[in-house]
Amino acid sequence: MGKQKSQDERAEDLRELYSKADAHDKKRRNLIINIIVGAIVALAVIAYFVITAGPPVSRTALRLAQGIQSYGLAFEGHQEFPEGENSKPVWVEPTPEETQQRLSEALAIFNEVAQDPGSDFDRDSAVLYVGMCALHLGNLDQAEQKLTQAAESEFDPLRQQARYTLGSVMLERGQLPEALEYYQGLAAEPDNYLATAAKMESARILAWLGRPDESQAVLEGIVEAGPEDGPDARMAQWMLDQGLYLTHLVDLIPLGGPAVPGPTSPAEAPVVPEPTAPVEGATPPQ
Secondary structure, eight states, rough: OHHHHHHHHHHHHHHHHHHHHHHHHHHHHHHHHHHHHHHHHHHHHHHHHHHHOSSSHHHHHHHHHHHHHHHHHOOOOOOEOOSSTOOOOEOOOHHHHHHHHHHHHHHHHHHHHHHHSSOHHHHHHHHHHHHHHHHHHTTTHHHHHHHHHHHHHHSSHHHHHHHHHHHHHHHHTTOOHEEEEEEEEHHHHHTTTTHHHHHHHHHHHHTTTOOOHHHHHHHHHHHSSSSTTTTHHHHHHHHHOOOOOOTGGGSSSOOOOOOOOOOTOOOOOOOOOOOOSSSTTTTOOO
């Protein structure tokens, strides 16, 4: 009887052991399944972001963006809040020293990117910005050399921006006919986003050269091209109304400097500066 009981106990122990082993195997299977499912989900998430975000940004593109940011900060003012209960915020422009320091920092980055084996667009953009920094720093020979190189770029916005800024180099040298040649060439080029800005510069230079009839015709062309309520047309009409195409008045309108593209793009259209009204009470269009 005792022997039989012992056999029953052993059988029960075996059944319990098999039950535990089976439960353990189920846990292992569930764990493996969970790991596989988790891996699949992770891969799916990674694939989604790769597909939607596109290829990773190159190191040169990141450095180029840093340079463009430094370049923009060189001309960007900021608000200061003086102490005092009734004090109002004051807009503070960067000092010449701050501008020169930031331009020098940007120039170092652009020179680095221009030598980096990255994309053609990054290299051409860097060369363009080297020329623009050199212009602002007063290195006109270097500016002309780099901008002439950038003017051969296969990318239209970079090429157009380089030619526009070469016009500014010529103006800095007092070479008005050469500057006019650059601007008129840009103005005549189809699908050129700088065409209107180039026409405005052409009108001013023509007035400086004592050719008011041609200057007037350029301004009238801008107005006719419209749109009527657009800023370019309104500025051109205001200049016509004030007679600013006449040689003795055009000095009251500062010629535009080189365009300052923003940090996300190396070739945004330049902003035409607001003129000082030559007639008391007259103000340029806003």
